[in-house]
Amino acid sequence: MNDGPRHLPKDTPRLVVGLQPVREAIRAHGRKLGAVLIERPARGGPSERLSALGRFAKDQGVERIEPVPRKTLDDLAGNTEHQGAAAFAPELELLDPETLLDAPAPLIVALDGIQDPQNFGAVIRSAVALGATGIVWPEHASAPLRPATFRASAGAIEHARLSRVGSLVRFLDDAIARSVQVVGLTPDGDRPLQDVDLGLPTVLVIGSEHGGLGRAVRQRATTLARLSLEGPVQSLNASVACGIALYVFRISRMKSAISSQS
Numbered sequence: 001m002n003d004g005p006r007h008l009p010k011d012t013p014r015l016v017v018g019l020q021p022v023r024e025a026i027r028a029h030g031r032k033l034g035a036v037l038i039e040r041p042a043r044g045g046p047s048e049r050l051s052a053l054g055r056f057a058k059d060q061g062v063e064r065i066e067p068v069p070r071k072t073l074d075d076l077a078g079n080t081e082h083q084g085a086a087a088f089a090p091e092l093e094l095l096d097p098e099t100l101l102d103a104p105a106p107l108i109v110a111l112d113g114i115q116d117p118q119n120f121g122a123v124i125r126s127a128v129a130l131g132a133t134g135i136v137w138p139e140h141a142s143a144p145l146r147p148a149t150f151r152a153s154a155g156a157i158e159h160a161r162l163s164r165v166g167s168l169v170r171f172l173d174d175a176i177a178r179s180v181q182v183v184g185l186t187p188d189g190d191r192p193l194q195d196v197d198l199g200l201p202t203v204l205v206i207g208s209e210h211g212g213l214g215r216a217v218r219q220r221a222t223t224l225a226r227l228s229l230e231g232p233v234q235s236l237n238a239s240v241a242c243g244i245a246l247y248v249f250r251i252s253r254m255k256s257a258i259s260s261q262s
Contacts, residue, residue, distance in 0.1 A: 014089045016155075017073070017082035017147050023053060024155025025089045031061035032090055037076075039084035040067035050084050080147045089158075092145060097163045097171050100134035101178050106201045107249055108175075111137040112168060112217050113208035114238055119143070121152025122239035123206060128156040130246035135160055136203075138168040172220040175203045181222045184213050185245050189226030193245055196225050198252035206242045 012034030016025045025033060036057045038050050045051065046067070057065050073082045100108050109127045114120050120143035127135050142164075143149055150157050165171045172182050180201040185193070205221065207213035218224065227236070227244055236244070 012088040012090055014091055015076060015147050016087045016089050016150050017077045017080050017085065018151045018155075019049060019053065019083045019085050021150050021153070021155040021158075022085040022087045023056065024158045025087045026053075026057050026060050026062060027155075028158035029089055031063060033057075033062050033064075034088035035064040035066055036062050037066050037068045037073060037086040039070050039073055039082075041070075047084070053085055077147060080151050092157065092162060095134070095161055095163045097136060097165050097174070100136065100161060100163055101175055101180060103133050105199075106133045106180060106203075107246075108132065108134040108136055108180075108203045109242060109246070110168060110171065110203050110205045111135070111142060112205055112213055113138075113141045113211065114206065115141065115143050116209055117143045117146060117148040118152045119209060119237065119239045121149040121154075121157065123242045124149075124153040124160050125156040126239065126243035126246055128153075128160050130243065130250050132204075132246060133161060134163060136163045136165055136168070136171060139164055139166055141208075169216045169220060172203060172205070172217065176220070176222065182220055184218055184221035184224045185227070185241060186213050186218075186224055187226055189224040191223070191225060192228045193225040193248050194228065194252070196223050198249050199256050202249070204242075204245060204249070206238050206245075209238055 016022055022036065026036065038046055038054050054065050073084065073086055076086055100106060109123065109132045111123060114123065124135055175182055180203055182203045182205060183196055184205045186207060205213060205217055227241060
């Protein structure tokens, strides 16, 4: 008996692992998934959570829902925790960066050298949850789009508007040419983020885990802003800082919308 997944269509090469990432892949792609794999215990049936995932996949039109041994999932996932679930999904759609810049009132998150898949995925999760209209990163010196990134995003990447650019500096130049402000987030920023005009079309640039914003990126920024932090800790993990900054943007824009209606 063959305990591995059957031959998978070539148009679903992307491996997604983890309960929530697989659930979001099902929600986003439905019948376009090549297969959903669910751990088959040595004894008894799958857990209630995995059974519920299988029912959800069936309801969303997924044609192939396969029980497999844990070893199959271990081999597929490598060092990424799979929680007994995996799926084969279509490749993520990468948008032209001009599409993001030309959107109404853009709030784009640009990643300057984020190389940790956990940080990359967590930034994507915050960006989707807090209303960013796009996420941009350079081809080089960035974390790849791999199962660990999808897992860290808790499935949010399935709903994100993504663009990978050859040169982040060139992208920022294009943004400025379109009257989009470039806000570089850095602990030594010239002014607090809340003092920036957060209602303007914006590219928010998040620096790398260790080096922060690169020199060329700092030079392009129309504003270098900092978070207003209390206490002895004045720097944060890149994904945490991004989440806080996006929340500040969201609150500011919500207040502006309410004010304009009154």
